Amino acid sequence: MPSASQPLTSLQIGGSGTVSQINLPPEHCRRLQEMGLLIGTHLQLIRFAPLGDPLEIKVRGYHLTIRRHDAEQILLQPK
Amino acid sequence: MEPPTNPATPAHPPSPPHFPPAFVVLCGNPNSGKTTLFNALTGLRARVGNYPGVTVERKEGRLQGASADRPVTILDLPGAYSLSPQSLDEQISRDVLLQRLPDVPAPALVIVVVDASNLERNLYFASQVIELGWPTLIALNMADVAEKNGQIIDTLKLGDALGVPVISTVASDGAGVPELKQMILATVRGGEKRGSSKTLCDLPPALSREAEAVAQLPALRRHPALARAEALLIVSDEKFLAGGRGVYPPEVAMAAAAARARLEKAGVDWRSSAIEARYARLTAIQQSVVTETNADQVTLSDKLDGIVTHKIWGMLIFIAVMALMFLSIFTFAQWPMELLSNLFTWVGDWVHKTMPGGDLESLLEKGVVLGVGSVVAFLPQICLLFLFIGLLEDTGYMARAAFLMDRLMSKVGLHGKSFIPMLSSFACAIPGIMATRTIETPKDRLVTILVAPLMSCSARLPVYTLLIGACIGGVWMKSLTMLCMYLLGIGVALAMAWLFKKTLLKGETPMLVMELPPYRRPVLKVVLRHMWDRAKLFLQRAGTVILGINILLWFLVSYPTHPEIKREFAAKQAEILQSLAQKPRTLTTNELAGALDQLNADRDSALVQGSFAGYAGKLLEPAIAPLGFDWKMGIGILASFAAREVFVSTMSIVYSAAKHEGEKEQAHNQNLQKILAAQKRPDGSPVYTPLTAIALMVFYVLAMQCASTVAVVRRETNSWKWPVFQWVYMGALAWALAFATYQGGLLLGFH
Numbered sequence: 001m002p003s004a005s006q007p008l009t010s011l012q013i014g015g016s017g018t019v020s021q022i023n024l025p026p027e028h029c030r031r032l033q034e035m036g037l038l039i040g041t042h043l044q045l046i047r048f049a050p051l052g053d054p055l056e057i058k059v060r061g062y063h064l065t066i067r068r069h070d071a072e073q074i075l076l077q078p079k
Numbered sequence: 080m081e082p083p084t085n086p087a088t089p090a091h092p093p094s095p096p097h098f099p100p101a102f103v104v105l106c107g108n109p110n111s112g113k114t115t116l117f118n119a120l121t122g123l124r125a126r127v128g129n130y131p132g133v134t135v136e137r138k139e140g141r142l143q144g145a146s147a148d149r150p151v152t153i154l155d156l157p158g159a160y161s162l163s164p165q166s167l168d169e170q171i172s173r174d175v176l177l178q179r180l181p182d183v184p185a186p187a188l189v190i191v192v193v194d195a196s197n198l199e200r201n202l203y204f205a206s207q208v209i210e211l212g213w214p215t216l217i218a219l220n221m222a223d224v225a226e227k228n229g230q231i232i233d234t235l236k237l238g239d240a241l242g243v244p245v246i247s248t249v250a251s252d253g254a255g256v257p258e259l260k261q262m263i264l265a266t267v268r269g270g271e272k273r274g275s276s277k278t279l280c281d282l283p284p285a286l287s288r289e290a291e292a293v294a295q296l297p298a299l300r301r302h303p304a305l306a307r308a309e310a311l312l313i314v315s316d317e318k319f320l321a322g323g324r325g326v327y328p329p330e331v332a333m334a335a336a337a338a339r340a341r342l343e344k345a346g347v348d349w350r351s352s353a354i355e356a357r358y359a360r361l362t363a364i365q366q367s368v369v370t371e372t373n374a375d376q377v378t379l380s381d382k383l384d385g386i387v388t389h390k391i392w393g394m395l396i397f398i399a400v401m402a403l404m405f406l407s408i409f410t411f412a413q414w415p416m417e418l419l420s421n422l423f424t425w426v427g428d429w430v431h432k433t434m435p436g437g438d439l440e441s442l443l444e445k446g447v448v449l450g451v452g453s454v455v456a457f458l459p460q461i462c463l464l465f466l467f468i469g470l471l472e473d474t475g476y477m478a479r480a481a482f483l484m485d486r487l488m489s490k491v492g493l494h495g496k497s498f499i500p501m502l503s504s505f506a507c508a509i510p511g512i513m514a515t516r517t518i519e520t521p522k523d524r525l526v527t528i529l530v531a532p533l534m535s536c537s538a539r540l541p542v543y544t545l546l547i548g549a550c551i552g553g554v555w556m557k558s559l560t561m562l563c564m565y566l567l568g569i570g571v572a573l574a575m576a577w578l579f580k581k582t583l584l585k586g587e588t589p590m591l592v593m594e595l596p597p598y599r600r601p602v603l604k605v606v607l608r609h610m611w612d613r614a615k616l617f618l619q620r621a622g623t624v625i626l627g628i629n630i631l632l633w634f635l636v637s638y639p640t641h642p643e644i645k646r647e648f649a650a651k652q653a654e655i656l657q658s659l660a661q662k663p664r665t666l667t668t669n670e671l672a673g674a675l676d677q678l679n680a681d682r683d684s685a686l687v688q689g690s691f692a693g694y695a696g697k698l699l700e701p702a703i704a705p706l707g708f709d710w711k712m713g714i715g716i717l718a719s720f721a722a723r724e725v726f727v728s729t730m731s732i733v734y735s736a737a738k739h740e741g742e743k744e745q746a747h748n749q750n751l752q753k754i755l756a757a758q759k760r761p762d763g764s765p766v767y768t769p770l771t772a773i774a775l776m777v778f779y780v781l782a783m784q785c786a787s788t789v790a791v792v793r794r795e796t797n798s799w800k801w802p803v804f805q806w807v808y809m810g811a812l813a814w815a816l817a818f819a820t821y822q823g824g825l826l827l828g829f830h
Contacts, residue, residue, distance in 0.1 A: 026350050027317065028589070029590065031165050031590070031592045033351050036199065047388060049483055050388070050393050050483060053485065060197075062596075063384075064592065064595065066591060
């Protein structure tokens with residue numbers, strides 16, 4: 001049985017999962033999608049910035065930064 | 080003219096046929112090594128300018144090795160992640176590729192630089208460009224890095240999958256560049272005709288049908304080969320038509336809206352299904368062409384990042400890097416600046432000595448030479464800052480700096496990348512404002528430009544030093560006052576940034592999606608090249624305006640000339656000399672020199688007070704009296720609108736602080752401090768009280784008294800609207816806060 005989706009921000013550092021839902025307004029997340037972060041994409045949480053925000057993720061083999069309040073809206077199926 | 084050798088040839092000399100240069104466009108993702116490749120292809124000669132109407136760098140060069148009769152021009156487009164732009168840079172790239180800029184010709188060839196170590200994401204843009212149907216070739220760059228990371232790419236297979244030639248290059252050491260040059264020459268010589276546009280993603284049938292229908296509209300028939308790719312963007316990107324600047328008639332927008340409505344009804348997500356389809360195809364391509372030899376290994380870059388973005392070490396490294404950068408601009412740049420300033424003083428003196436005195440001499444010495452000098456004086460700071468920025472960008476550290484600082488800057492609605500321009504502005508707002516080009520979001524960039532001059536720059540330092548030295552007692556109080564001035568600037572800058580983001584420049588800011596590129600060794604030639612380009616642009620564009628304003632200010636303090644004042648002082652001088660001739664030994668040589676210097680100083684003071692600037696100071700007095708300033712300070716404030724440090728030299732003229740031969744600058748300034756402290760109002764109270772001095776400093780913290788900054792903001796925002804707005808808002812703020820300081824101080828019983 002698949003475990004429930006959880007927001008990206010609740011992953012352990014180094015933990016990874018598959019994007020199951022993006023609850024951001026569609027007109028705002030075009031660039032996110034174009035950078036390769038889509039439903040079904042595998043991603044890994046690398047670290048939070050020293051001041052706690054933003055955070056760094058690894059997606060399709062490269063590193064990307066997004067802010068915490070956006071990351072909270074990205075839900076994952078953890079692996 | 081030679082007679083025709085063959086009677087059959089026409090009268091015109093037959094050969095060589097003159098071809099216009101073939102036009103090649105180089106594009107690709109940011110951090111793909113595109114600029115390094117451009118330099119490898121064109122050598123060191125490139126023309127740098129701006130695209131008309133925007134401040135995006137336009138870089139063009141001639142392909143090295145092309146024959147003289149068939150030259151090839153290469154245009155280096157700004158880096159872009161997609162054809163749906165988020166920044167001005169990306170917008171220019173899209174508009175060139177879609178042939179929407181009138182002064183950029185159709186490319187004979189498009190080269191897409193693809194970072195082999197980040198293949199899938201780079202292919203997103205590459206595949207969009209390939210679909211436009213131009214003759215295209217892929218430069219698969221940094222294949223060496225990919226191999227180190229354990230990925231071997233089959234270039235032939237990749238070429239087959241994409242339907243365009245792929246050439247493997249390592250731009251930093253020149254590998255593959257000769258092959259790429261040959262391929263470029265072969266393509267432009269062959270004059271390959273544009274084919275119909277290719278399709279690299281399998282769209283949902285409904286979306287595909289709608290795009291086809293839009294492509295059939297007459298408005299898109301201008302470039303039939305582009306039409307399908309253009310139509311897909313029209314349907315799937317709601318911002319595409321807004322950026323079209325009247326290229327498309329209204330029926331296109333109507334057709335797009337109708338198509339989207341039908342797609343929504345059919346349950347097709349018109350926004351993201353094209354992106355999803357493209358990535359599905361790219362994932363398949365990537366899996367078929369890449370052999371993973373050592374999957375999931377931790378790269379050196381990853382290990383480095385563990386330290387550089389570490390909670391403690393990362394912050395310490397950041398502070399060290401910023402301190403080094405700041406100190407360099409603030410201290411090291413002083414050496415060449417002093418040299419330059421001495422050089423221009425020397426040239427001015429030379430003009431003074433060799434030319435007969437008069438208006439022309441005065442214009443040359445005090446207007447042109449000093450004006451050019453004040454333009455060139457900025458060069459060391461600009462060069463140093465851009466050397467640093469180039470290194471930070473090209474090593475990949477810039478993105479980490481933004482990553483570390485984003486939380487702080489986002490509190491006032493700005494981006495992490497605003498940090499470095501703001502920090503640089505403590506040394507000088509000119510390079511700081513020029514550095515805002517690294518900020519992608521136009522609104523964030525504009526807000527940063529608007530608040531950057533509030534940071535206390537090095538030109539305010541002499542003003543603070545003079546006033547604090549004259550009016551504030553005690554070492555601790557002096558230091559505390561200085562610190563407060565710096566803090567006031569920072570506080571007001573952050574508050575205004577927040578206010579601008581809430582009011583004037585509100586509206587949606589695109590969400591932060593920033594790549595953290597792998598660390599790379601910078602190519603020094605590229606960094607130095609960039610530094611030189613920026614310096615040249617500054618000299619050409621801002622320099623002329625700065626020079627003009629300097630000449631205007633020279634006019635205001637030099638006219639009207641008062642021959643009667645000059646005659647009067649010449650008579651006094653003659654009197655002294657005569658009395659000395661009658662009674663020698665009443666004055667020592669030193670005393671005589673002192674008396675004559677004082678006489679000259681008194682004359683210059685009288686002349687300035689009678690100049691247009693002097694009248695303006697008196698005219699201004701009612702407006703600045705509530706701040707505790709008198710008309711003499713008014714002259715200083717007015718003259719400071721050329722540059723703040725002019726306040727010190729102007730005050731020294733107004734209060735006729737005589738400058739003696741061989742006197743050290745510092746001694747002269749201390750003398751001026753004493754003179755200021757001794758000034759009395761008609762009622763006998765001192766003019767320069769601590770409260771007046773603080774109000775005056777508050778004014779200098781906030782007012783935009785710098786012609787050069789105005790010129791650079793005009794340059795960087797490409798309109799007079801923003802520098803005028805900035806000048807007015809900072810002036811109003813300066814007046815209001817100086818007023819509050821002075822009147823509040825009076826109410827609290829200070830004086």
